[in-house]
Amino acid sequence: MSAVILSSPTLQSVKIFTRNQLWTKRGVRLVSGGVGRIEKVLIANRGEIACRVMRTAKKMGVRSVAVYSDADRDAMHVAMADEAYHIGPPASQQSYLCMEKVLDVAKKSGSHAVHPGYGFLSENTEFAEACKQNGIIFIGPPSSAIRDMGIKSTSKHIMSAAGVPIIGGYHGDDQSNERLQAEAVKIGYPVMIKAVRGGGGKGMRIARSDSDFLEQLESARREARKSFNDDVMLIEKFVEDPRHVEVQVFGDTHGNAVYLFERDCSVQRRHQKIIEEAPGPGISTEVRKKLGEAAVKAAKAVNYVGAGTVEFIMDAQHNFYFMEMNTRLQVEHPVSEMITGTDLVEWQLRVAAGERLPLLQNDIILGGHSFEARIYAEDPNNDFLPGAGPLLHLSTPAPDQHTRIETGVRQGDEVSAHYDPMIAKLVVWGEDRAAALKKLRYCLRQYNIVGLSTNIDFLLSLSGHPEFEAGNVTTSFIPQHYADLFPAPRAPSGATVCQAALGLLLEERRQTQNVTQTSTDPFSPFGCSSGWRLNTHFHRSMTLQLGDKTVDLLVTYKKDGSYTMQLDQEVFHVTGQVEMEGGARFLHSSVNGAKSRPKLVILDNTIHLFSTEGSSEVSLPLPKYLAAVSGSAAAGGAVAPMTGTIEKVLVKAGDRVNVGDPLMVMIAMKMEHTIRAPKSGVIRKVFFSEGSQADRHAALVDLEEDSEDGGQ
Template sequence: MFERVLIANRGEIACRVIRTCRRLGIHTIAVYSDADKDAQHVRLADEAWPIGGPRPADSYLRSDTILEVAQKSGAQAIHPGYGFLSENTAFARACTEAGIAFIGPRPESIDAMGSKAAAKALMEQHRVPLVPGYHGDNQETDVLADHARKTGFPLMIKAAAGGGGKGMRIVRSEKEFADALASAQREAASSFGDTRVILERYVDHPRHIEFQVFGDTQGNVIHLNERECSAQRRYQKVLEETPSPFLNAERRQAMGEAAVAAAKAVSYVGAGTVEFIVAQDGTFYFMEMNTRLQVEHPVTEETLGLDLVEWQLRIAAGEPLPLQQEQVHARGHAIEVRLYAEDPDQNFLPGSGKLRTLHLPAPSRHVRLDGGVIEGDTVTIFYDPMIAKLIVYDADRTQALQRLREALAECDIVGPKSNIAFLERLVSHPVVIEGRIDTGYLDRHLDEFLTGDTAPSHHVLFAAATAALLHDERAVLAGAAHGSDPYSPWSRADAWRIGHAGKRIVALSLRDQRYEIDAHGHDGDYQLQYGTSHCDVRGARIDGEALSARFDGQGMRFAVHADKERVSLHDANGQRRHAFVRAAAFAWESKAGTGGNQIIAPMPGRIVLVKAKTGDNVEEGQELLVMEAMKMELALKAPRAGTIESVSATQGEFVEADTVLVRFAS
């Protein structure tokens, strides 16, 4: 076994690899960019080395610099994690030439499977079923357009060197093809440095099911069962689970054998994932092979009781596979979701900023958290905005889903916006509960999973106000306990004053809507009023993270987080989260009516395309700019019809958030 391992990655996966190495007594070496100098993977490693600027191209993608650090630090092996250099053939080969073990497949296997086009050609030779389409070398626009017509619409454009949904577009008609191709090629060039694409017939309502495979240097290859990844938004996986609710024993065996055959075709060594498109009738087609560990590998670990990173280390050190196929026995059900800094109600716009509060459920046999940040850390603009992976395990799928709902209810994030409420609605939706989701369902029915502009019910408002009142009283009493007269009536938060009954105003805002609740009373007994609605609250208490009280005589319980800045609670059935901001009682500035005369940068990023110029007459919704931020493209569109007065953005320019990019004539 290795004694010193360098992790050529960052964030959650670097922390994940470090934990296994520490358990095995392996000395860990981290690398970090300027943006990550205080990151958790730097703090967890036994030693850490700087490798350059914050942009991936200036640091984590600098294979020469990383190899230089490996040699200087005495690393015997490099674990590439996933993303960055994990599927880079040149890097894998350079490691071998430098006498450093690459903890991954052979370069030849990465070459064969790293390109979607090459992989499809190989699978075609081995009679693995393929979706009709084009994966040839000729990438001329006219040639691709001709093959698109032959393939038929709708079809998929995919980056040949891609993964993670980058460089993928669905095209429903011939007139959309040219723009979709250009957009996919730009994103592919940015993400992978390769503009080549493949074309595939779009399978109607498909499922996405992948198989974890492992091979060793002795020629043994096995699979470790499947993962269902059909819950996707814009080809990005949102929820992953094992076992798949769709597969029966016969389908599982057939797909598992195909996955092993695909891996053996390239003499595969290490961890890999063979991904399939599965039609509604159960017919499956090879889609691609990822020659690395996947983000969703923890669900496999939880049902098999294995550490796949340990398997990677042992196989890279020349050891045989720890198990044979007949020894692989799964138990229970595991599900994973990813907590992101993003705003689902704003088209999932990625976020950045300091995590002022990061409250996650306590780890247990049923709850696992794999993260790369802690409270007080900053989600930067330069990398994927994932905060943590939340994995749950239980005896069956029904119980695992309930574990996941309970765990999500305990999550609370203050700072950048998060997708927690979106995930809560997802795991409570009938199509997920019944296991009927396909890869396009979320995109077709996204409104069903978003918070939207629905106003909170009055009982939710009164519960939120009650939580705020209890928090304030407790805070004042705690402060008074250290004062000169803790028993003074002035050291109370019940608004008591000489000559009149105390009245407080609890001011809350939700999605720019202000709510003022009048409150009388104290210590859990209140008379509340909002508009013409009244509520008598009795016996209110916050115990841990639960508010319980009698509201107009009816006992109710809410999951709640309350502090001086906000109140977050779930409605009575526990399915909808409401995150109120606490506002000053008599200070409010409405955001209604802000600009239709300009386009501003919604976040820091790079301008990749300028499609407008001064003097143009444009229509409302017309795409004027394309911006790249946090590994995705954002289309910036005209807020109204009109004439462009000025364009201050230039292609290739890096801009800060709130920069004015386009102005309209008044």
């Protein structure tokens, strides 16, 4: 159970209720059985959202059916479901986006309803209509609402007629390059190029001048075709430094529609959200009411049913303009649940079964503040490039009444190159924004992952920035504060290096003791790693890798089991031991009298330390012959930044290229990446064809560099 604060501008006091107490107080019955006609639901999705829907379904006594691709055969959502069915190869077009296969499973399994989650088929008009024709309840709005709101040009006309403020632009049928470019000039740069069926930041590009318009247009079209099978575009004026504020709405089949307050989703990269909060910071009660009423007006204009989100652009004066409506449950819906004490998936199931909304507008009370941080497999220091890989170690903060871990992966799982790189959503609640933000940062420090790059340290840096703490957020937050958020990398401190060395020494001792205990002579001096020497101390040199450089550490074993470590000219006195706590290993250490207990993970001769200050990584150097082998693939040309599919090959053998010229276009983790020439020269060989798979760091082309006196 979670606690909720009931508060309003007219109340003089604040009282805390558990969410169950709150629902009882509001007259909302708690569920123990099935919902109307829905006794079995198929979740036409994967990963985190599939698991999220299943949890509520199980709570309500509704059986769940999963679908899975080859890549997800052993996935968490498959294990959680009551039934699971294979629907094809990893490519989403042949599995999760194949409505015929999903409908076949729905009929075969006897499912009464289909929950589409978000992404994939969730905003597909044809799929919603096909469910209806097959007598299956589509847990979402009517297909007409999906169609009207999914086509951005149509939605703008409807919103304008309904009196919802909109931003002007070109939403016409003429999709020729010449017409779109002419409209961009007429609107005035910078402009936003958007796929009319877009969502989730897909099929969106900013053109800042006439010279880059066509390149951005073609890139947006390619991504839109991949994501939505539709490359029709609209052009809008790009508002500099806006806020992205959205309102959670909900409608039923009895004509009721409500809003559950707003979320601020301004802090983004690649037009995709990474941290969201509810309610929006600095938004007055008056503006909040206007936002909510405008969102309900938008929902009623299309006879909306179910969960939806009306997204607005807000300027510095808190004027807001309709941007789009997402006709589905949003990724960030948990923050709205946390501040209203609701379960929106339960609402979806109830409304889909024909019930009235559990609460009307006057019953919905805003309580406290909530943050959601999206944890991604990506490298923030390399333009947030997503990456696939194994979750060799995964430990999270303990869920409690104010902390939710929304995920679809476990330790040992693989983050697949075929799908979105999101690992989890960390959702927290506090009595006010400051308390919730403090809770968020505390939990982020406890979210520890080894095996691939993540954005956790970046989220810590972002959430601790003074301007973020003050609530001064815009969609330009990251570029505006780039220098603060991406400081020059610092080598681990001397104390951290000593902790890493201590961790290695204690692990060495543990392994030696294990061998000794199973040997025929447990007292053999050759099976001892204590460093004991008669009438002298044992000295040992250790070489450790800190990023791009190596350091030498002189370790002296003391008779009392402690160590003296000399790094350059500085001497450290080090003691400690490893203790297991809750399945994790903690290094209880003292370095020159300063005690700490970082979490310790040792994998493949690399020491990972996770502390309240962040994470550190120290390795044993790779032997030269192995380093040479691992670096050979990059010699002479461009390499794949990640595992993915070659979408387009733009060069052939014999072509001359300049630095920065595009060589190939890759599709990986639902994103398009243009691979450019790292140097000028002549293409000697192209190693991949269109449609083929390239592993991370694979050489894509053999590029012979121009000599210094060469030229074209």
